[in-house]
Structure formats: C-alpha cells, structure tokens
Amino acid sequence: MKRNIPLVVCLVMGVSMMVQFFVPHPVSVAYYELTTRWFRIVAAFALVLGTGSLIMYHSDKIQRKRQGWFYSVVTILAFVATAVIGLGWGIKRGTILQDVIFSNILVPLNASMFAILAFYMASAAYRAFRARTKEASLLLIAAFVVMLGMVPLGANLPFRLPALVLLTVGVAVGIYLAVRNQNWRGVLVLGLLWVLLGLAVRFLFAPRFGAVAEQVLSYPNMAAKRAIVLGVALGAVATSLKVILGIERGWLGGGKS
C-alpha cells in the first residue's frame, strides 16, 4: 500500500499532465495552474522539514563537538538572528533585513563566491589545455583560436597568412624528419595534408581571427551541443515515461512492490 499509492498518484498525474499539453480548453489550463499552485504549497511544507533538518544537523554537531562545530554555532546564530529580525521588523525595503542582512551581507558574500570562479577557471583551463594527447592538443588549438578571437585585439588579427606560414613550417619539419627516417609514405601523406589544409585555410576560413572563432563556435561546437541536447531530450522523455509507468522506482527506494 505504502508503495502502490505513490505509484498510482504518479501515473494519474503524469498521464493527466501529458493530456493537458494537447488540450487548450480553459478547464485544462485551470487544472495546470491548480497543480502548479499545489506544487508551491507542497514546497512550503517541505521547507519546514528542511529547516528542521538544518537545526537538527547543526545542533547535533555542536552537542558532539565534532570537527568545525563552531561554524555550526555561527549558522544557528545567523539563522535565529535573521528569523527574529525578519519577523520583528519586516522584510520590505528600508528594513534591517533588506538593507543590512540582504544587501550588505548576503549579496557581497554571494558575489565573492562567484568571483572565486575566475581563479578556478584558470586552474581548470591549465589542466584541460595541457597537450598530452591528440584530443587535448586539438582542444588547446580550438581554445586558443576561440579565446583570441573573442577579445577585441585578437578578433582583428589576420588569420590566413600566419596560419599558412605555421602550417608550412610544421609540414616542412615533418617531411624533413620523415626523409631522415626514410619513411616515404609519411612524406606523401604530409605533402597531401599540406595541400588539403592549405586549400582549407585559403578558401574556407575568413581572413580574421574573430571570424574563425565564430566559425568554430557556430559549427563544430554547436553540432556537438545539439547532439547532447537531442540525447538529453529523448532521455528526459524516456525517464519520465519510466517514472509514470512505474518501471523506474528508484525514487521510491528502488525494487519491485
């Protein structure tokens, strides 16, 4: 019973919301709004449970004097102070809660955490762009082109001539090494690659870095993104179907009834 009732509720609600998507009638629209309101009401009740969990978790930590218990004291004090100030003096503009706690404490703290992201990005980029494998090298080249193409100075830099010079130097070094090792097939492959890449740079790519960066973002990057989004969309529908039909019961703790 404990398991079947949620499954029936899930089935009924899931099917009815699917039907609602195809029915524009006012009754259907009203039903949708009603369920949205119900969701908000349920969320409000859950917030009480969440608050209870917060207090219990930190009280227990303080009582047992576990590692970092003094942070829990700060949490409980901040929680109580915010609640008392909010309930006592209101939450509108001009109150202590709005002007001091929200604008002068919470907003700067949030902004500080967000700002840390810049440093994490730098360290993550350093790790991602180390050219240890073929894929990482490709990523490094693409990232270099996009980063340079997105800043005003780099966007106006010429692309074709330096790219052709770099390509020619690279291939020349490759051919020299292949000749030294008497790898004639390698010489042929490099020669063909030089012609093909040279033609691609000359005719397919725009003369400026900015335009090349846009092409990288608009075509290969967008294609990969769309492939993921397509998979995600189908996966989401399949997951919803599994939950609605009661095949997926992980949210109930898993297993059969």
Added chain:
Amino acid sequence: MTALLLTLLLIAQVQPAAGFDPPPVPPLAAPVSLRAFDTPNDQGKSITLTWQPGSGPLPEAFVIERTELGTGAEVVASSPPDQAVFRDEETQDRRPYTYRVGAVSGSDTAWSNPTAPVMSSPQFFNTTRVNVLAAMVIFFALVVYFIETARRGKSLFVRRIAGLDAVEEAVGRATEMGKPIVYVPGLAGIDAIATIASINILGEVAKKTAQYDSALLVPNRDPIVYTVAREVVKEAYTKAGRPDAFKADSVFFITSEQFAYAAAVDGLMVREKPATNFFLGMFWAESLILAETGATTGAIQIAGTDSVFQLPFFITACDYTLIGEELYAASAYLSREPLLLGSLKGQDYGKMIILAVVTLGSALLLLSGLPAFRLFSRITDLFTTG
C-alpha cells in the same frame, strides 16, 4: 518696357498651369477581403480578423470596430498600416459579434463591409501539436516494445559507460580508506528530470554504501529533494538488509542560496576529505567551484549533468563524467533490471529515427530552395509546432 510686359505675360501664362492644377488625389480605399473567425487551438475568448488593404495609397492606420448583437458598436483597437491581422482577446464565448475595419487618413475613414456574425469558443485539441503526439506515440511504442522484449528474457546489449563502472570501485575505495562519500544531487528542484535521474542513481549508490558499510553524506539545496533523498537512502539501506546502518543526519538540508550551498559543500569536502564525490544532477555556475575543490582534496570524482554549459567544467575537473543522456541511463545500467534496460534500448532506437528525420529534413530544406522542389517545404512544415 516692352520686355517687362512680355515677361509678366509669360509668368501669368505659366503660373496658373503650375500652381492651380494639382494631380488628382485617389480617394481613400476601404479594406477588402475582411474575414473574422474563432482563433483556432486556443482557450476561447478570442476572435481573429484578417483583411487586405484597399487599392491605392496605404492609410495612416486601420481601426477595428466590433459590434455585439443587441448592443452598440465600439472601436476596440487600431493597427499600423503594414499590419493586416488583429486578434481580439476580449470577447465572450458563444456570443455573436460582427466586425468592420476602417482605413484612416487624417479625418477620413473608409469602412469595409461588416463581417457575418462570428462567435469565439475554446477548443479541446491543439491541432498544431499533432506532430508532437505522433512522435510521442512512436517513441512510447518503441519503449514499450523493448520493455516487452526484455520481459520475455531476451538479453539486450548496452555499451560500457566508464563513469558508471567506476561507481563500485569508488564506493570500495571509500570503505578501504574509512572515509565518507559525498553525493550532491544537483541544485535543481524535484521537477527537473536531471534531479529525478540523480535520485534514482542515489538509491543504487546508497545500496552499495550500505553493503560496503561506507559513510554517505548527501547535502541538499532543495527542501523537497531533501525529503525525497532521505526516504530513498533510508529505503536503500533497508533493501540492502542494513536498516540499522542508516543515519538520519547523513542526508541533510543546507540552504536554498546557490553560492552559500556551494560554500557549505566546499567546506564539507575540505573538512571531511571524502574518498569519493558524486556530482550528479543539474548544476549552474557552482559546478566548477565544487569540482575543483573536490579535486584538491584528492577524492575520486564522478560527475554527470544534462547542462551542456557545465559539462566542460566537469570533464576537466572530474575523473569520470556522465554526459547528458548517460545520466538518465545510469539507473538502468547500475541496477541491470531488464525492464529498465529495455526502455534504454527503445530510447536508442528513438534517437536513430530522429537522426534519420533530421538528415532527411535537412536535405529537403536545402532542396526546397530550388524552384522545382518547392513542394518539399510543405513536408518540412509538418515538423513545426504551435
């Protein structure tokens, strides 16, 4: 003197011709082909009007006059001269109205003929979504077919997913090291599919932690997700035959504030030095803050999200990343339940059909640019929705 007289005579003859004979101004033309009809596929209380401007110069504006039978006429709106469509959203259902449209220029108005009485009414089916319904039916049929195939006992091949194969190893590592596992179920609410998928995986991970006797910490940002996650973990411990090992404070609510939550989880990881971190669900800007901090503590990190913007961060900072739909497949993959694997197979076939349709549609769209293949644009129109 004679020259002056001749000049004056010339001016007198020329000026009347230039000043007193202006080109005829065409009369203001009334709009034609006025149609009023109930707006299709809506919830009622709306009538749509379309018309054509009359021949001649464009007016300054069009005015729309509505007459409710039994009451007087009233001008309900005006529209710019380049717009020949209007939707009246202030009608009462099942009451007859007539309309006429006037072309306005200065103080002149030329009225069209009034329409026949028309009534608005709500519809029971949105016909512009027939294609969605068809796609849904096909997809559902595929999923149900493969579920039935799996139910009959046929084995279905599912490719290896490295991130999910590593779950067992990651839990085992935590047991060996005597350190906890941190499981972050994303920052979205329970209405996000990624969160539901994450909760499903949490059940499987919790079962393994119960079997291996590892400690599990599940910090939550959403109160509803917190209540569901707590029940799921509790149930998983019971299923694994270790209800006594479940600790109520292992699943806890932190805060709804995004960066405050990130700071709290960062602090938790730095203090507890977990052996394994799971970041599975929906994430925003905090993804890298969490993953980089986790990486500095030396934990094995398994991440997964359906947000394409956060995937690069996880791929960079984590050991294993579930990309997009792999997150949804995780529950089936870990539990190896035939029914779940069947639905996974149906999903793959659905994707194959969509790929075929996208390829065909792209080709048709390209060809429809040629005059001889205009017909193809009608086929591609079938895939648009309202």
